[in-house]
Amino acid sequence: MNQTQEKAISCRELTKQFGDFVAVNKITFDVEAGEIFGFLGANGAGKTTAMRMLCGLSYPTSGQASVASFDVYKQQESIKKTIGYMSQKFSLYENLTVLENIEFFGGIYGLSDKELKLKSDELVSTLGLGPEARKLVGSLPLGWKQKLAFSVAIIHEPRIVFLDEPTGGVDPVTRRQFWDLIYAAADRGITIFVTTHYMDEAEYCNRISIMVDGKVEALDSPGNLKRQFNTDSMDDVFYQLARGAKRSAD
Amino acid sequence: MGAVTLTNVTKTYDEGKVLAVDDVSLSVEPGELFGLIGPDGAGKSTLFRILTTVLLADNGTATVDGYDVVKDYRAIRKTVGYMPGRFSLYQDLTVEENLTFFATLFGTTIRENYDLIKDIYEQIEPFKTRRAGKLSGGMKQKLALCCALIHKPTVLFLDEPTTGVDVVSRREFWAMLKRLKQQGITILVSTPYMDEAVLCERIALIQTGQLLSVDTPQNIVNAYAGQLFAARADSIPHALTEIRQFDPVRSSYAFGDTIHVTFRDDNEQNQQQLTQYLQQKGHTNVAVTAITPTIEDRFIQLMTKDTSS
Structure with a gap:
């Protein structure tokens, strides 16, 4: 087993076309195992389309990519089993309790009863959800839901977790608690692939890429990007890159 | 009297179990660009819905342009513009049809108030025969703003117009608001992005239904x-x-x-x-x-x- 040497994600000229429209245009990058990788871009730049290909939900038109060493064309099912995923929109079943959600998703990911019990206890205690564990998820505040959704997304200790705007609309204190959870997961070796519209969160990533009109126009550490664009704010880096964008779809 | 006032307004949901707005009092001056800053679930949309007369408060009173939100709801509906957080135009009508529809509803025409929306409408005019449902996020947002403005409202309510929108579009949107403000329209805008607060003249920080602070951005920072x-x-x-x-x-x-x-x-x-x-x-x-x-x-x-x- 020499998995730590493998790239968590590797893309080579990955492309997706819808008819004449090139949604993702020959993107090439690697994500190292254990890295926190920020995947940024303007609305309509192609982030979601790229992410869907990497999660094994859509076939590329051309180019290569592997996720946890699985091929995005031939091994989609293996990819789905190996990754975790959460987004701002789809999180958990609101009409199930906290414990039922944990049991449900843990079960889907093939955890044994014993592992499930262990994970449930651990999760409820780290999130401080004790009294709320038997409440419906729908009754929890948004911040708690998102922290719970993240914990559930990594309940099977995936190699990589994809987070699509996980902190949208969350208050500033909870947003930071959420990032504490991300760091803890990264410390355990889980690779984090995250999108956000909060530029301060881009700073919390080891490296970030910025997509404009289907292409990756910049990729480096936040510090290096700021130096390269001669500014002290990520906001400005993003603005300089994206203001010339032709596309503005969602 | 303020262009918008709230006096001890409280609103609960789910038979009193969820306290959405907790004894909120606030006054927005005529012509002011006022921001409600807070995360999801803070009560921002509930306040907007009460002020635009689509929701009744449990307690307290509120006025818009001097009209009471309960007694004078008809008058308020004629004078305010409201852009809800969720896109709520007719997806099956084209850009132009949506705009004509809203103008007609308020007894006016696109031509009559064209100067007000010109800057914004010009950006979506090339797509005026496209159905609203087929527009991109940024263009939907611009169309919604045009529709909220077409009857020349005295007070404009914008509920999270920039949520989920990238940095470039957000900057453009705030530049548009500044221009509208110069036309004398009172603007009440909500946002979860704290960095947008400094673009308002005064702001209210809101969290779990309560106002944490109401002041100019500078004074709020000074109070640290x-x-x-x-x-x-x-x-x-x-x-x-x-x-x-x-x-x-x-x-x-x-x-x-x-x-x-x-x-x-x-x-x-x-x-x-x-x-x-x-x-x-x-x-x-x-x-x-x-x-x-x-x-x-x-x-x-x-x-x-x-x-x-």
């Missing part, structure tokens, strides 16, 4: 209790873990590429002590500097004070 410092080191996450264990520190949290820190007692040694502490823990490129807080810092301070009391 204690001296705030920014700490830098090569490994921010590890430095943060250690700073949290450093006894003189009152609060510490990541903020972009730095860690924001306050101390239990403000004294001249703090800066140097923290620098030495981090260096002793093996951190490299350590720097601790006194900084001016942002709105977000003050929001965090008010929020955490609230939970500890």
Whole structure:
């Protein structure tokens, strides 16, 4: 087993076309195992389309990519089993309790009863959800839901977790608690692939890429990007890159 | 009298079980660009819905342009413009049909108030025969703004117009609001993005149905209790873990590429002590500097004070 040497994600000229429209245009990058990788871009730049290909939900038109060493064309099912995923929109079943959600998703990911019990206890205690564990998820505040959704997304200790705007609309204190959870997961070796519209969160990533009109126009550490664009704010880096964008779809 | 007033307004949902707005009083002056700043679930949309007469408060009174939201709801509906958080135009009508529809509904024409929407409408005019449902996010937002403006409202309510929108479109949108303000329209806008607060003349910070503070952005920053410092080191996450264990520190949290820190007692040694502490823990490129807080810092301070009391 020499998995730590493998790239968590590797893309080579990955492309997706819808008819004449090139949604993702020959993107090439690697994500190292254990890295926190920020995947940024303007609305309509192609982030979601790229992410869907990497999660094994859509076939590329051309180019290569592997996720946890699985091929995005031939091994989609293996990819789905190996990754975790959460987004701002789809999180958990609101009409199930906290414990039922944990049991449900843990079960889907093939955890044994014993592992499930262990994970449930651990999760409820780290999130401080004790009294709320038997409440419906729908009754929890948004911040708690998102922290719970993240914990559930990594309940099977995936190699990589994809987070699509996980902190949208969350208050500033909870947003930071959420990032504490991300760091803890990264410390355990889980690779984090995250999108956000909060530029301060881009700073919390080891490296970030910025997509404009289907292409990756910049990729480096936040510090290096700021130096390269001669500014002290990520906001400005993003603005300089994206203001010339032709596309503005969602 | 303010263009918009709220007096002790309370609203609950689910038979009183969920307190959405908790005894809120507020006044917005005519012509003001006023921001409601807070996360999801703070009560922003509920306040907007009460003010635009589509929801009744449990308690308290509210007025818009001097009209009472309960007694004079018909008058209010004629004079306000409202852009809800969720896209709510007719998806099966074209851009132009939507605009004509809203103009007709308010007894006016596109031509009559064209000067008001010209800047914005010109950007979507090339797509005027496209169905609204087929527009991109940014264009939907511009069309919705045109539709909210076409009857020349005196007060404009914009509920999270920039949520989920990228930095470039957000800057464009705020530039549009500035131009509208110059036309004398009172604008009430809500946003979860703290950095947008400084673009308003006055703001209300709102959290779990309560107003934490109402003032100009500058005064809110000035009200920050204690001296705030920014700490830098090569490994921010590890430095943060250690700073949290450093006894003189009152609060510490990541903020972009730095860690924001306050101390239990403000004294001249703090800066140097923290620098030495981090260096002793093996951190490299350590720097601790006194900084001016942002709105977000003050929001965090008010929020955490609230939970500890």
